[in-house]
Amino acid sequence: MDMPIRTTDEVNLDRLDTALGFLMRLAQLKIYERFFEEVGDHNLKPGEFSVLWVLLHNPGIRQSVLGQRLMIKRAHMTKLIRSLEDQGLVSRRIPDDDRRAVEITLTPAAVTMVEQAGDWFFTYEDSVGENLSAAERRQLTALLRKFVGLG
Amino acid sequence: MDMPIRTTDEVNLDRLDTALGFLMRLAQLKIYERFFEEVGDHNLKPGEFSVLWVLLHNPGIRQSVLGQRLMIKRAHMTKLIRSLEDQGLVSRRIPDDDRRAVEITLTPAAVTMVEQAGDWFFTYEDSVGENLSAAERRQLTALLRKFVGLG
DNA sequence: CAAAATTTGTTTACAAAGAAACAATCTCCA
DNA sequence: TGGAGATTGTTTCTTTGTAAACAAATTTTG
Incomplete structure (x- = not known):
């Protein structure tokens, strides 16, 4: 006891x-x-991949919108984007209609790379719920989506 | 488009x-x-509460076991425990049968405090799943427990 | 229109958490 | 027994992320 x-x-x-x-x-x-x-x-890293993936599907998205959607704080987003820029993966553009904002786009080389990275990322993602049945995994995903207010 | x-x-x-x-x-x-x-x-903070809660229910638990159960790395655990010790909430004891280990116990003052903290923590916890029905919340909890290998 | 308030991104300073190297102790086995 | 290897906790260094103060541009409002 x-x-x-x-x-x-x-x-x-x-x-x-x-x-x-x-x-x-x-x-x-x-x-x-x-x-x-x-x-x-x-x-x-996981965070880098999510940023690149969203950029692949939303070219020219604004840094602030990207951050809001991925729940990444402005200060941190600045560092992430700069790091990706230093690696030659993204380019920044100041739009004419709002010169405070920054529009981010993947470089052509990055497009290929991210498409490829998506392949192994989602393969890995599927394997993550191994100790759950397929139905349980779907259920967990659905509940989480509802919990965070997606879908 | x-x-x-x-x-x-x-x-x-x-x-x-x-x-x-x-x-x-x-x-x-x-x-x-x-x-x-x-x-x-x-x-x-959430991490501090979880440590104190486990100490309340497992007096004299060893620092390593505590860390393993809560998935807190040794280096970080050292800092957490020292901080709690500085606040007068826990005491450390070197057991005779293994002088590498450290046994942690709540101070008497902390026992009362943690019991009280438990009240508002679990009240808060219950309110966290508000946009889920009670059944959905139970389901989510059960799936997460299975996912992480608890229960 | 002009001043006040808000938005956007950056900088600087800091907190949380992990990795690796280390010292002390313990275990195991030749 | 005694030495190799494992365990436990600490220290130091680095990474990741946040908070607060700031500058520039935009929007709101009196």
């Missing part, structure tokens, strides 16, 4: 083990872990 | 909007946002 805990599975989490915030954090750590196992060599 | 995107809901995410990693990140950001709205005044 009063024996000090020695092993992980003896730990009593009490109600914490049904707290959404806690479960979500564990889930995300697991996903990140697998991401670097499976695709770490392609030297693209 | 080729009109540049101007507003958030025009953005085309393509398959990204069903990627578990992406949805999970959005979900966690939403949860954190709400955490600081609702309970930010209690100057406890």
Whole structure:
């Protein structure tokens, strides 16, 4: 009873083990872990890929809109975009109708690269829910989409 | 068609909007946002609360076991525990049978505090899934538990 | 129209978290 | 027994992301 805990599975989490915030954090750590196992060599980080993917499908999108959609803060977006620009993957353009804004576009080389990266990214994504059945995985996705207000 | 995107809901995410990693990140950001709205005044961060909660239910647990269960890396755990110690919330003890290890216990003052914090934390947790029905919320929790290998 | 308020992106300073190297201790086995 | 290897926690350094202050451009409003 009063024996000090020695092993992980003896730990009593009490109600914490049904707290959404806690479960979500564990889930995300697991996903990140697998991401670097499976695709770490392609030297693209998850955040970078999501930015590039959205740029592939929304050429000329404004930095602010991109950030709002991906929930990336302005200060951080500035660094991300500069890094991608330094790698020659994106170009920036100040539009005439609002000279505060910046429009971002993939370079031609990046278009090919991102299409290819999409192949292994979504292959990896499909493999992430392996301990769930296909139906459970669909259900989880649908619930998460509703939870975050997408769809 | 080729009109540049101007507003958030025009953005085309393509398959990204069903990627578990992406949805999970959005979900966690939403949860954190709400955490600081609702309970930010209690100057406890989510990570700190989870550590204190587990200590409440597992007095004298070893730092390594605590870290493994909560998926907190050793280096980070050291800082967390020291911070809690500086706030007078936990005490550290080197057990005789393994002088590398550290056993952590809540101070008496902290016990009361954490029990109280649990009240508002789990109230907040219940309110987090507001745009889901009770059944959907249970389902989401169960799927996440299976996904991360709990239960 | 002109002043005030807002939006957009950048900079600077900082906090959270991880990686790698390290020291101390313990375990295992020849 | 004693030495090789593993475990535990700490330190140091780096990365990732946020907060706050700022400058420039735009919008609002009196």
